[in-house]
Amino acid sequence: MPQPLTSLPKGSKAKIVGIAAGRGLTYRLMQMGLTPGAEVEIVENSSGPLLILVRGVTVALGRGMAGKILAEPT
Amino acid sequence: MSLDKSKTHEVVVAVIGNPNVGKSTLFNVLTGEIAHVANWPGVTVARKEGVRDYMGVRIRFVDLPGVYGLSASSLEEVVSREYVVSGEPDLIVVLADSTTPERTLYLPIQLLELTPNVILVFTKVDEMSRLGIHIHFDRLESILGIPVIPTSATQGLGIRDLLNKIVEFAGGRRFRGDAVKLDYSGLEPFIAEVSEILKSSKAVSNYPIRWVAMRLLEGDLRIEELLNSAGESYILREVQRVREAIRRSVGRDPSELFISTRFNYVHSIVREVVVRVERSRGIEASFEKLLQRPITGPLISVLILFTALLAVFSVNTGFPLTTMLSYFGLDELAGFIETYSLNGLLGMMFSLLADLVSENLSSVNPLITSLIADGIVVGVGAVLSFLPLILMMFTFLAVLEDSGIAPRLAISFHNVLSKFGFSGRAIYPLIVSVGCNVPGVLASRTAIEDEERLEVIAATPFIPCQARLVVVMALVTAFFKSPIAQAMAVASIYLVGIAMFLLTGILIRSVAFKKAEPPELILEVPAIHRPNLKVVWWISWDYTKHFLKKAGIIILSLSVIIWLMLNLGPTGFVVDAELSYGGILSRAITPTLTPFDIVGEDAWKVAFALLHGFIAKEAVLESIALLHGGVSVADALQSLGLSTTQAYSLLLFTTLYVPCLATVATIYQEIRNIKVVLAQITYMIVAAYVIALTAYLILKAAGL
Incomplete structure (x- = not known):
């Protein structure tokens, strides 16, 4: 079952399924490597922005935006 | 992109890469000090150019803004892409970060789909091996069919190889015949x-x-x-x-499919040419973990900021070191530090210079003497006295940036700042402004969306800078007796300033832009490493130079205009400030001080000082002393006969209304819209007046 990134625990890995954001934001995220099919690892997920590792780069995402990214846990 | 005869000895090379890829560092090494900075036509995106003569070829490098792709989804991307296809550049040098090839090879692939005349440069190879990454550059070269050059700008590696390839290209050599064709x-x-x-x-x-x-x-x-x-x-x-x-x-x-296919292609290349081995990174990795944890992260962030600011403060004005020393009875040492702080030294230098001019030129013509001594020298002094501070603040910022600490600060402060309509990125301008508002305004460029950028520009000038601290200290020590009351007065000024910063953010976002959501945070978080001194120097000196050139001219000319206002009156050149246009204007605005019960014969002097403070906040003190015939600032303040309550509200007003000419000039440089700048000045004056008056009325009612 695909879930928003915000509901994945720290240390877990997942595969991005889709991004449910506006066109501009989606584009921006995809160009940073968050494309469907990309593997992500949750580095930090507490009350602040989410930290994820994607394509060898650590990226910080505000929780609002991270909640719009759907991923399938692997 | 053919080479005609006139071009054989000049080749135009566009340099493009992701943000954080190390582009400005490489650009610096390639072009040295001869970079020319301007804006791209019609936009405020900076265009940097530099020339390098190498083996008989004149190479003109053009620095394109940092972008992730060429989709034209942002101003930077439009500018970059238009330039690449304009036919002006003969060759494109595209940068990839050797510590993150999986992500940064995307842009080179996109470029290769557009043109075959590309050289791929890998940056930061010195860091790569430390992180346990190995890249087979030769293999990559044969896959892509273009030169692939590993470089390290800080160690000077690969620079010659790159220049040689450019010269080969200029000599007519082509690397591949046509653009890359991916299979979609x-x-x-x-x-x-x-x-x-x-x-x-x-x-x-x-x-x-x-x-x-x-x-x-x-x-x-x-x-x-x-x-x-x-x-x-x-x-x-x-x-x-x-x-x-x-x-x-x-x-x-379709866009999703295109991007995915390109990334899949990158992925397949990386699998072939990149090997990663686990390598323990010791203390840096542990520090990185601490900075990322929920509680220790913000805590360490605050601590880093606090220590750094304390150091900058102490070097600049001596405060708070001096206050602490006096508290322990070491007044002499405190005085010594204050005299030899940067602010003290520069002040001495320029008053000496002004005296020298007046003495040697006084026989010539009083008008010219005064223009040079009180107008130009003071103006140049104003520009130069900011310089060490700005350089220090930029150095501080550059250290945070180059070490990888900066993005982590933004993450730590994101939750708090997003309640006030900012993203965590607004923490940079906020911190820098405590030193000086000018780099604070420039730091607004880190905002992703235009709305947030304008919020930052509007909010930044409320943060009390070092120049205002000088005024605050002078007034506070003159009017408050106990050290505790002094400390509380200073702290309250900072609190009001920061509160105004935050309130301005939320006000502009919700009222002017009608946006309910705070700006989003998307931030790349590079690995923590020891900052490279060379890089730190390049970044900070670059910004400082930019400030000197741009703001310097404006500050200087405005200083002369203000001198004219203070020395010219209806009767021509006047020595007595009261008879000048400035004096007349001061009298006209004096009634606005009546609600503060500042009335009577000396009231216009207060208005005059505030008017003068528009140039720079130190001028408030100078002009008060000047009007009293060169007595010490403390005596002059006393002789105005203000009550503590009046002095405190005056202090609030001084801190909050328009920081200085330099900041106004910089704001104009950044937004290039005179109406918006005027609106901002009005907003600041009104806000400062309302707050100061409210404080005065409350304190008066409380019987203080």
């Missing part, structure tokens, strides 16, 4: 269909057809606009039909 499998028939339609188009003839076809399928406002304005909107209707067909048959947005 399911999309290929659609690309072919659109390419066929495009053959009849004239509007986009300087772009490769296949590339335009792909861009149109992805959705590209800029190219759609080109077609529309050329009366070729029938093509767009056809494209729309094809896009729908893709959605029906594949079930996905």
